[in-house]
Amino acid sequence: MADLVTLAKPASLSPARSRAGDRLGRKVRRNASAHGFLIGAVLCFAFFSWYPMYREIVMSFQKTQLGVTSWAGWANYRRIFHDPTFWVAWRNTVEFTILALIVGYAVPFFVAILLNELRHAKGYLRCLVYLPVMLPPTSALLLFAYFYDPTYGLFNDILHTLHLPTSQWVQSPGTTPPTMAMISVVIAATWMNMGGATLIYLAALQNIPGELYEAAEIDGAGLFRKIRHITIPQTRLILSMLLLLQIVATMQMFVEAFILTNGGAGVNDNTLSVVNLIYQYAFALSGASNYHSASALGVVLMLVLAVFSGGYLWLTRQPER
Amino acid sequence: MADSATRTLISSAQLNRPRSRIYYRIVLTLVVVIFTLIFIGPLYFLFTDGLKSTQEAVQVPPTLIPAHVHPSTYASAWSRVGLGRLLFNTLYYAFGALVLQLVFDVAAAYSLSRLRPVLGNVIFALMLATLMIPATVLIVPQYVTVADLPLLHLNLIGSPAAIWLPSVANAFNIFLLKRFFDSIPDDLLAAAAIDGASPLRTLRSVVLPISRPIIGVVSIFALVAVWKDFLWPLLVEYGYNPSRETLNVGIWEASSTTTQNLVLAASAMAAVPTLIFFLIFQRNILAGLTAGSLKG
Numbered sequence: 001m002a003d004l005v006t007l008a009k010p011a012s013l014s015p016a017r018s019r020a021g022d023r024l025g026r027k028v029r030r031n032a033s034a035h036g037f038l039i040g041a042v043l044c045f046a047f048f049s050w051y052p053m054y055r056e057i058v059m060s061f062q063k064t065q066l067g068v069t070s071w072a073g074w075a076n077y078r079r080i081f082h083d084p085t086f087w088v089a090w091r092n093t094v095e096f097t098i099l100a101l102i103v104g105y106a107v108p109f110f111v112a113i114l115l116n117e118l119r120h121a122k123g124y125l126r127c128l129v130y131l132p133v134m135l136p137p138t139s140a141l142l143l144f145a146y147f148y149d150p151t152y153g154l155f156n157d158i159l160h161t162l163h164l165p166t167s168q169w170v171q172s173p174g175t176t177p178p179t180m181a182m183i184s185v186v187i188a189a190t191w192m193n194m195g196g197a198t199l200i201y202l203a204a205l206q207n208i209p210g211e212l213y214e215a216a217e218i219d220g221a222g223l224f225r226k227i228r229h230i231t232i233p234q235t236r237l238i239l240s241m242l243l244l245l246q247i248v249a250t251m252q253m254f255v256e257a258f259i260l261t262n263g264g265a266g267v268n269d270n271t272l273s274v275v276n277l278i279y280q281y282a283f284a285l286s287g288a289s290n291y292h293s294a295s296a297l298g299v300v301l302m303l304v305l306a307v308f309s310g311g312y313l314w315l316t317r318q319p320e321r
Numbered sequence: 322m323a324d325s326a327t328r329t330l331i332s333s334a335q336l337n338r339p340r341s342r343i344y345y346r347i348v349l350t351l352v353v354v355i356f357t358l359i360f361i362g363p364l365y366f367l368f369t370d371g372l373k374s375t376q377e378a379v380q381v382p383p384t385l386i387p388a389h390v391h392p393s394t395y396a397s398a399w400s401r402v403g404l405g406r407l408l409f410n411t412l413y414y415a416f417g418a419l420v421l422q423l424v425f426d427v428a429a430a431y432s433l434s435r436l437r438p439v440l441g442n443v444i445f446a447l448m449l450a451t452l453m454i455p456a457t458v459l460i461v462p463q464y465v466t467v468a469d470l471p472l473l474h475l476n477l478i479g480s481p482a483a484i485w486l487p488s489v490a491n492a493f494n495i496f497l498l499k500r501f502f503d504s505i506p507d508d509l510l511a512a513a514a515i516d517g518a519s520p521l522r523t524l525r526s527v528v529l530p531i532s533r534p535i536i537g538v539v540s541i542f543a544l545v546a547v548w549k550d551f552l553w554p555l556l557v558e559y560g561y562n563p564s565r566e567t568l569n570v571g572i573w574e575a576s577s578t579t580t581q582n583l584v585l586a587a588s589a590m591a592a593v594p595t596l597i598f599f600l601i602f603q604r605n606i607l608a609g610l611t612a613g614s615l616k617g
Binding site for chain 2: 030031034037038040044047050119126136144153191205209210211227231259313
């Protein structure tokens with residue numbers, strides 16, 4: 001008994017101390033290994049995401065002369081606000097966004113409603129709508145540029161055969177919105193991208209409880225009243241989320257205008273988007289390449305987009321109703 | 322299909338009436354024909370117009386079926402545009418990005434979900450915050466940063482790392498993976514811990530095998546993103562040395578210097594790998610698309 005006590009005493013003391021040390025040690029080790037797992041991704045975020053965000057804001061307030069970078073205050077912002085192209089680019093971007101919403105937002109919704117009603121060929125039709133999304137954008141856009149060609153293009157040939165007036169399509173010179181040039185860009189962009197939205201709507205439609213439709217039928221509701229009073233309210237969350245996502249995506253339009261007009265921005269800049277202008281400021285105006293003005297423009301676009309993506313995040317946090 | 326049982330706008334009873342049946346048949350046929358024309362029609366021209374002669378491709382009015390088939394257009398487009406090189410470059414960038422994303426993003430999501438380090442929540446929030454700011458907006462500072470990495474003073478322009486490393490900073494991937502890892506029952510991981518498995522061992526032998534579906538989704542997103550990107554590879558690879566350009570950039574560059582039939586043949590060949598990829602994985606791609614976006 002006594003032996004046990006004397007034995008137990010030192011034994012019970014030292015494990016207590018070592019247990020505390022152990023716990024700390026284990027905690028440190030556990031955290032070290034946890035951070036070890038994280039470090040690769042965190043470094044990539046730091047270098048290629050977080051730092052560039054900070055850098056964009058800093059660069060927009062700087063200037064570089066003869067290799068020396070110094071503080072410039074609001075000079076870059078004043079310069080871009082005084083550049084008439086800045087306003088042209090914004091007008092075009094808003095025009096593109098609105099047109100793309102009218103076509104690229106409503107069309108997929110009704111296509112999804114239509115597809116959801118069909119009992120046959122579902123898999124085939126779903127694949128069809130999504131097929132263009134998988135194409136390399138350059139392939140799709142060069143094909144559309146070929147269709148749009150005013151002399152030998154397919155679209156003008158179809159219009160000609162139907163005895164309709166032909167068009168210059170993406171090469172139309174007009175600058176008063178809505179321009180034919182921008183409508184052409186929107187048609188190509190919608191063909192390329194509508195698959196994603198359509199399939200998301202389709203999934204949302206399938207989540208609508210069937211009893212709601214049954215109840216509405218008992219109340220004598222017709223097709224359109226069912227769409228208005230059941231389908232749309234039931235998919236409202238997805239509808240508004242996609243609306244915001246689509247605004248954010250379309251306001252960053254670059255490649256469509258760039259390739260359809262072969263690296264340019266349309267006749268009289270009528271398809272020049274804000275991102276096209278950032279590219280021109282930073283990389284394309286030979287000799288006058290200016291990262292600082294481009295950064296200032298980037299900050300302006302970032303602020304505008306942040307409003308919409310903030311709205312998106314706010315919506316997705318709402319409890320689902 | 323399971324979802325055919327879902328009750329939709331028009332009830333099956335209503336559809337089974339003889340008159341509705343005829344209407345349904347008409348609508349179905351119309352939809353199938355119109356959708357095929359709209360979505361496959363352009364692809365028909367993409368593939369057949371590359372077979373036309375240089376004159377026929379720009380002939381007025383355009384011909385529906387090539388009058389004379391010139392398969393040699395494809396061969397000369399392949400060599401003139403250097404499609405072999407472009408294809409190799411693009412695959413190299415895409416699979417490199419895929420491997421790095423899987424290694425780093427899976428590890429990070431696992432750590433955030435299961436190991437829960439100090440400040441993990443703050444790091445995760447900062448990652449999610451990058452979703453608010455789309456990449457194109459940051460193109461200039463990103464380019465400047467890649468040209469001269471802070472602290473390390475490395476210039477990555479022209480190296481594949483300029484595409485690979487930024488692709489790892491993908492908050493959406495980490496979000497999807499973390500959400501999946503969060504849903505793994507604790508008991509399963511506790512059992513591994515009792516058996517004395519290290520975190521790495523648990524990740525490899527327990528977490529990864531059951532996470533195959535979500536890893537498939539993330540992999541498809543990763544490959545498609547690099548495959549479809551245009552502006553970033555234009556700046557960091559083509560801008561450095563045209564021999565390092567991707568398919569998208571290479572075909573765009575060729576489009577201003579070669580004839581229309583060559584451009585179309587090259588575009589058609591560039592589309593083939595993605596079309597095959599889509600046909601093989603269409604089920605996973607379509608399922609992943611809705612899984613990734615709906616429950617956000």
